[in-house]
Amino acid sequence: MEYIREININEAIIHILDGNGDEPLLNEFKLDLSEDIYTFLLKHLERLLKDEELKYAVFNEGRNIVKEISQEYLNGENDLLEVSKELARQLFIHMKTNVNISSCDLIIVSISTEHGPMLGILKMDYVKNFTHKIDFTEDKMGINIVPQLAGLPSSSQKIQKCAFIKPIRAEQTFNLMVIDKQNKSKEAEDYGSNYFINNFLGCTIISNERDMTKNFLKAAETWTRKNIKEDADKAEVIRTTIKQKLKEEELIDINELSQDLFKEEPQAKENFVQFVSAQGLDSNVSIDKEWVEKKLKRIRLKIDKDIDVYLNEEAYHDINRFEIHRNGDGSINMIIKHVMNYMEK
Known part of the structure; x- marks a missing residue:
């Protein structure tokens, strides 16, 4: 197993994919990697790359948009902003054809490791958080607790779906690493339950040591x-x-x-x-x-x-x-x- 211990974040971008909308909300700027944001992303990456459900995969034969545009970036032929937008568009297409796919923020992150560069795709499903809300009625303060339905998973919470794509080289045993955890409340045979691997990434899981x-x-x-x-x-x-x-x-x-x-x-x-x-x-x-x-x-x-x-x-x-x-x-x-x-x- 190719264990990754050294992670450096080069750049990252976040897009909003709301299944109720007509179009994805695409960012025009890269994330400002302040100390807090860098630490937030790094902790998620470390957790994901240590997860025992992280699998090896190879891209399927034939045309594959995710494969092609990720390789454009990894080979220095395209900018992360443009690549991330196309990845967001592709995932959003699948969301619009499958109501079971949850809305999310999509984070595309470029990382350097001891095994070379990788392009990370993190599907950040929303979690329900709570915060306070202050109202004034006749000069009297009222404080209530209200839900926030679009919170991102904290660094201690697990992400259900992600991929780490490598530059494809000759005689490579695998092209990417994938986590695709299924919702336990759904039957395994639910329509589109394997959309992330089969349809979006277009890859096949292979065994590792x-x-x-x-x-x-x-x-x-x-x-x-x-x-x-x-x-x-x-x-x-x-x-x-x-x-x-x-x-x-x-x-x-x-x-x-x-x-x-x-x-x-x-x-x-x-x-x-x-x-x-x-x-x-x-x-x-x-x-x-x-x-x-x-x-x-x-x-x-x-x-x-x-x-x-x-x-x-x-x-x-x-x-x-x-x-x-x-x-x-x-x-x-x-x-x-x-x-x-x-x-x-």
Whole structure:
């Protein structure tokens, strides 16, 4: 996974896309990147580029306006103001043909990173904020609370849809990074629910190392829960072996792993391989070492449905603090040792 840690904002523009209007309200000036505005945008960008729902994508074949005009800017052939206006017009066209697309402010931002320049497209859906309102009646002051329906997401709130487009170069594995979170209140098959990726950006999501690693770990855990229900000893061995492989290997061969896990159980070995494959994973899974390190730092155990144990990796592997004792009948004892202090929460 290409993680981005160094972000510098070069320039940015905001446009208003009101679905109830006949035309988008297009800005004629770039944003004044004062310290407050710069910090506001930077925090959003940092949050988005760290989001685990950030996906790799490639532009589809054929004519693509978003692709063409973004490349004009990234190759120094056009001004951000003109490029941003055309991007706003294109999104507004989709809004007018689909009433389910929410009105928004569209921010187009040029950034420099350690991996090169990018053009960011941030769809800032409005959030409902509240403020006070002062009225005077017969020289008496009245103060009420009134809603503001066109507030922008604060830097601590998540943006649902965005894209970061790279300059397209030969033999590039991906052209852009995309977040396209769906509204959970709507059915997945709602008309136009994938408009941002399919229609506006015109791209196709592809897997990256983080996606593959997450999906593999999820598939392995799901298989274990379904197939090893009354043998905590065996389940612990499977989970520990898989986590060890994730930390040690750059590439996991699913067939070899299954052989290691189920040496004398041909049916379980075949079933595991088939299940993992059915989740859309190849027989060789590239491992995102940075994600693994972050993910495995904390371990949360749900024990017999009514006990939660939450501890870090160091404590889990410290035999002086935590130990798993195998009883020989499929059950295990989990022993927390040498407790000197504890709190109730």
